[in-house]
Amino acid sequence: MSQSIVDVVDLKMHFPVKRGFFRRKVGEVKAIDGVSFSINPGETLGLVGESGCGKTTVGRCITRLYRPSEGQIIFEGSDISHMSEHKIRQHRKRMSLVFQDPYSALNPRMHAKDIVGETLKTHKLVSGKKEYEERIAELFIMSGLSPDMMDRYPHEFSGGQRQRLSIARSLACDPTLIVCDEPISALDVSMQAQILNLLQELQEKKPNLSYLFISHDLLAVQYISHRVAVMYLGRIVEMSNSVELYANTLHPYSQALLSAQPVPDPVVEETRSRIILTGDVPTPLNPPNGCTFHTRCPRAKPECSATVPALVDVGNDHFVACHCL
């Protein structure tokens, strides 16, 4: 276990809901409720789920934008889950974040080169203007941008180029982990493919670079990830390597999710039957007891509403949390 980049052990993040004049706590949103996984060097873990399932919160806990309520996050051997802001700064250069919205991710009042190079200055990784600009040019080329664009402002870039800038910024300090939070959802289909390929090429060039790839797009996750974890209402319901997960889907939620994703091929679509789930995702403010999926599950049994199923190893590096196996 010690050689992995990140170990997340039983992570919980409960946001208090406060109301009224005295900001009394009236409830909790259980955004993450006991999540464990680890990411090895050079590995991509895909985190899939629908909105509100807590996948973004996981990403923000790992980058310590949130202080988790419970559990441990062991990043390169040290537990950062409750580290002070001051102490954590030295770990910050080893991790970075790529966002969904390429428009709000870049400061509109800064030059492209300073957006990319800011962290270099923060951590004093370069000395002198010449070295700074050389390093930035290198990062631009690595992300598929021309160094001629260094002196431009973000509004002169298109959506896809902005996302490349964002990636260049995240690469600046040579991190070991990049948390990609829906990096392609806001992009056009042809741009999505470019960004996915770019992320993969970068990993080929830097064998120790790991990604936590958060997305609702199963096809993209399958394409880029080595292992995939499916989340539902704050818990991981199924986790396996990407080939196994898609070939041998076991959890009814994963099956429904996979079947809901339309396959862009009319011949396949004609023969394929779909599982259409009924109802909406319950609110994490008041999640169902037991297995949180039992309210929509086509195979729900009485015991599903009573006890929470544990994530069990079914062999072949495949973990499922379901009573109905």
Next chain:
Amino acid sequence: MEIENVKGLTDNDVEVLDEDLLPPINEFKRFVRVFFKRKIVLVSFIIVVTMLVVAIFADFVAPFGPYEQNLHNTLAAPCSTHLLGTDALGRDLLSRIIFGMRVAFSAGISTVLVSAFIGTIIGLIAGYSKGIVQTVIMRLTDALMSFPPIILALLIASILRMGVPGVVLAIAITLFPGYIRLICGQVMSVKQNDYVVAAKVAGTKTTHILLRHVLPNCMSPLIVQMTMMMGVAIMAEAGLSFLGIGILPPTPAWGSLTFDGYRFLMSRPLLSIAPGLAIMILVFSFNMIGDGLRDALDPKMRGSLD
């Protein structure tokens, strides 16, 4: 296209043509065009600039000195030497109004700078912090704002009693809570942006985030507010001077000029009306410029033409 040339394509047979995706916009030109789109803004801008130039070069523009008395020619009617006539001490009214411009501008500008500086710093802190710090600052601001501003200014000015600096301070104190509220709101929305989050993840220090990422993106509304407040500050200064606790005679402030002429309202109405009109024109012009700036700096106006 630039990207492709650099990357060393995998399939080299495709060489993408050069194509400028986003033709560059001259931001300054765009700003000027939107700003001066309304004639009234253009006129106001010319008025303010002219007044500012006149105020700076008052010594050369004014036909007489502001304190030059001529007791043989008091309360004279407008004539070719004294275009607006003279006051009770025989001083040329036009010259006193011109020198009054200097007072109005210096009081207005310093008030705005002082209040904006204090207000912005406190607003940044309030907006970026959350919980108890923000609540305390904002409640105090609310309390300060609910106090009638003219009474507050009167109170402070009469305690300080020190001419221009006293007036500036008094008015600045009544105006800075407005900036706190404005900046606090702006910061709270700007800090939601992903680039602020990215800076945090990268371990950037909070002061750096505030100055580099947050403040520059709050500038547009701040500039509009400052322009609008120029008018308010000039008005407040004139009010205090009119009441006799602002800038004291014989310094030629518009407010005290209006008050001096007030005694001769029946015989020589121009003595009171002329400085009053000067105040009105300048304040109005500042408000119009503020309006124009708001349009020109509004990001929603970008890209549209009509």
Next chain:
Amino acid sequence: MGNLLEVNGLTTEFRTERGVVRAVNNISYHLNEGEILGIVGESGCGKSVSQLSIMQLIPSPPGKVVAGEVLFEGQDLLKYTKNSKEMCQVRGNKISMVFQEPMTSLNPAMTINKQMSEVLIEHKGVSKREAREVCIDMLGQVGVADPKRRADDFPHHMSGGMRQRVMVAMAMLCNPRLIIADEATTALDATIQAQLLELMYGIVNKYNTALVMVTHNLGVVARYANRINVMYAGRIVETGTVKEIWAKPMHPYTEGLLKCVPRLGEKLVAIKGMPPSLIGKPDTCPFLPRCKDRQQCCFENPLPKPTLVDGQHYTSCMVRLEGMA
């Protein structure tokens, strides 16, 4: 089945600061009764603008339909002025639209029933009580549980998926001949999206209503559409039945679009470069700068009208057509 809608040479322009943008450039297509037509393309390709032009919903200024005709049931809709009685009779009554954001399309200050009834009272002149009954019936048909009670809810009481169902119900109220779904399910989660698509598909089949699906999601189109129009830079570059296009894409852009969706075990082939700006472009093929099959003749001749390949399959790529002949 006759032609329900026939669009000839529709051209829409926007005046912007950077110049005149020709968002829709001389497009022609037709739609049969009860047919499902997919309009596919990336953002900025004019797919939404073309549909808004038909409905005369283009914000003007800066936008303007500068040429073309839109024959709906034999009547040219562009002959009517924007807010004329005739146009209002068509909008909502004979053609209705479902937009991407259900929150902004519904008035937050009115109950669902009131908003829906308004449409009916306006177009059909029924009484309030009758309108309410029809609304409740329609809500039931789109799968809103307990429609009697939900009819008196406000939009913010409902989830995103539920609101979009209400939008579909509202679109169906007057039993229109054509529904235009402009990215109607894009903002929803995968499982909810699947629910809604099945629902819409069922309803339009039941009432033999024609449906235009404007989307960038090829999977959705592959499953539900009969025919598709592929749009690029304001033009239709290829059109045909779904099967024809998937079996043999005859325009390099279509081919690229199909290839950049991740599929199991296949390397992703991205389209190089990015979509062109639409300002002052020459008449040559808009895809030329990114095309890998281009030849000298492409640079010299303007983009041809879509030419018949076979069946209902038309393409505007000269090189491919010549290769066939």
